[in-house]
Amino acid sequence: MTTFEGYRLDLARRELSLAGTVIATTPKVFDLLAYLVQNRGRVVSRDDLLEAVWQGRIVSESTLASHINAVRRAIGDTGSQQRLVRTVARKGFRFVGDASETDAAETGTAPASATDRNDPALAAVPATRPSIAVLPFVNLSGDPQQDYFADGVVEDIISALSRLRWLFVIARNSSFTYKGQALDVRQVGRELGVRYVLEGSVRKAADRVRLTGQIVDATTGRHLWADRFEGVLGDIFELQDRLSESVVGAIATQLERAEISRAKQKPTESLDAYDCYLRGMASFHQRTRPAIDEALAFFHRAIALDPEYAAAYGMAAWCHCWRKVNRWMVDVERESAEAAHLADRAVELGRNDAIALTRGAHAMGHFGGTIGRCSDLLDRALALDPNLAAAWLLSGYLLLWRGEPDGAIERFEHAMRLNPLDPEMFRMQAGMALAHLLAGRFCAAWAWAEKARADMPTFVLPIGIIAASHALAGEVEKAHQAMQLLRQLDPELRIATLPGWLPFHDSADGGRFAEGLRLAGLPE
Numbered sequence: 001m002t003t004f005e006g007y008r009l010d011l012a013r014r015e016l017s018l019a020g021t022v023i024a025t026t027p028k029v030f031d032l033l034a035y036l037v038q039n040r041g042r043v044v045s046r047d048d049l050l051e052a053v054w055q056g057r058i059v060s061e062s063t064l065a066s067h068i069n070a071v072r073r074a075i076g077d078t079g080s081q082q083r084l085v086r087t088v089a090r091k092g093f094r095f096v097g098d099a100s101e102t103d104a105a106e107t108g109t110a111p112a113s114a115t116d117r118n119d120p121a122l123a124a125v126p127a128t129r130p131s132i133a134v135l136p137f138v139n140l141s142g143d144p145q146q147d148y149f150a151d152g153v154v155e156d157i158i159s160a161l162s163r164l165r166w167l168f169v170i171a172r173n174s175s176f177t178y179k180g181q182a183l184d185v186r187q188v189g190r191e192l193g194v195r196y197v198l199e200g201s202v203r204k205a206a207d208r209v210r211l212t213g214q215i216v217d218a219t220t221g222r223h224l225w226a227d228r229f230e231g232v233l234g235d236i237f238e239l240q241d242r243l244s245e246s247v248v249g250a251i252a253t254q255l256e257r258a259e260i261s262r263a264k265q266k267p268t269e270s271l272d273a274y275d276c277y278l279r280g281m282a283s284f285h286q287r288t289r290p291a292i293d294e295a296l297a298f299f300h301r302a303i304a305l306d307p308e309y310a311a312a313y314g315m316a317a318w319c320h321c322w323r324k325v326n327r328w329m330v331d332v333e334r335e336s337a338e339a340a341h342l343a344d345r346a347v348e349l350g351r352n353d354a355i356a357l358t359r360g361a362h363a364m365g366h367f368g369g370t371i372g373r374c375s376d377l378l379d380r381a382l383a384l385d386p387n388l389a390a391a392w393l394l395s396g397y398l399l400l401w402r403g404e405p406d407g408a409i410e411r412f413e414h415a416m417r418l419n420p421l422d423p424e425m426f427r428m429q430a431g432m433a434l435a436h437l438l439a440g441r442f443c444a445a446w447a448w449a450e451k452a453r454a455d456m457p458t459f460v461l462p463i464g465i466i467a468a469s470h471a472l473a474g475e476v477e478k479a480h481q482a483m484q485l486l487r488q489l490d491p492e493l494r495i496a497t498l499p500g501w502l503p504f505h506d507s508a509d510g511g512r513f514a515e516g517l518r519l520a521g522l523p524e
Helices: 027-038 046-053 061-074 114-118 144-162 172-178 185-192 233-251 257-261 271-284 289-305 310-325 332-349 354-366 371-384 389-401 405-418 425-438 442-455 460-472 476-489 495-500 507-520
Strands: 002-004 007-010 015-018 021-023 085-088 092-095 131-134 196-205 208-217 223-232
Touching (some): 002 027, 027 061, 046 061, 046 092, 061 085, 061 405, 131 185, 144 172, 172 185, 185 196, 271 289, 289 310, 354 371, 354 389, 371 389, 389 405, 405 425, 425 442, 425 460, 425 507, 442 460, 460 476, 460 507, 495 507
Antiparallel strands (some): 007 015, 015 021, 085 092, 196 208, 208 223
């Protein structure tokens, strides 16, 4: 453990914190800071950093500079002040802050074992943190139309638990791959890499609801806790809070109630608006064009019922974003203006709502917002909820738009780690594909894009990447075949329309993608 100016750098837990609050950092930024601090007695060169942090891989000067800037932001420094990280002209960098070493035993942390660090099966779960997967609750209402309600309850519990920084929580999309299946929790634990599994049921009848839940030790199959909560529907938020409290208490009884209370965040006091929001999420996860249209209508109804419902604004904005990426927009100018307004309201109302910030900030990047502001908002979302896989995923796309493919790859990899069985993995795969394309790794680009196309055959972006990467690699016939498929899905796509499709802020990156599509046969 190293301390400096009130900051704590915990190498065993891979955490940077200030006054007890963990500061969100990407893996490379953490490694870079750790290396600078550990070598604070000397100037470290660019080659030293590349060897230690990037394992000798060649990266651009802009990528290194952006990571140094990210290190400075994480510790309250700037490029002009250089109070802690100083640039030594033509030599490298040096950490110049006063730092001291503290024994891990004094801080209550323990280093990870060599076995844990080297075992691929445990790579998804930090050894120093307990981990949990919340499985879909069984709907016992006798009405399949109420599935959305049971799913919404589970999503809120996942969201509440994710705000506990010490707990590694598997994301909703991975947990929900087990919906409707007869389960062996030990197998679930092995597949998701978690120590504990929470499962339960929801029974909703008239104005009453009953929640039941149980925690199982996934390594032994032993039941650790079970409880039941009943009440009128108007108390649903209180019931969910009580369930989250009990889960946390069963895993770590020493956790103080003050910390548990941080996991409580009601999205809205309007139950009708909340119901519309849940229905919108149920439609959104179906991914088809009609389902996205239906989801958008539900989110607008939620907003009409509760004009300060930040998450509903964020999801409505992101529906427009998804329509844009899939080129489903009809009145582009009107819909873009509406999306920009929704995104602005999401981040204005949702300063402490990680979901609203994540969806709203990413939509801003597509509809006129500055990349710098969008990145700051997503960093805030990650600070609020470091287990929110969507924030890691969408911040990766923002790095793509600003021309940092290697940084984007790190974000996508982290999102995949949080979502090992995500049914919407195609978004992450498409991001990886585009990042490799922009970095000039064309073979890797089309390989990732093929994975995305296999998961969602109608998603036009990976098909465009396949065509462009083959063309830039000189594989003309394969490029033409992919272009035929692309034009079948989107006959109106042209080179001239690309700037309105993907918001590249680096003209060189947009130009490389455009040149690949041009070589593959896309008309001007």
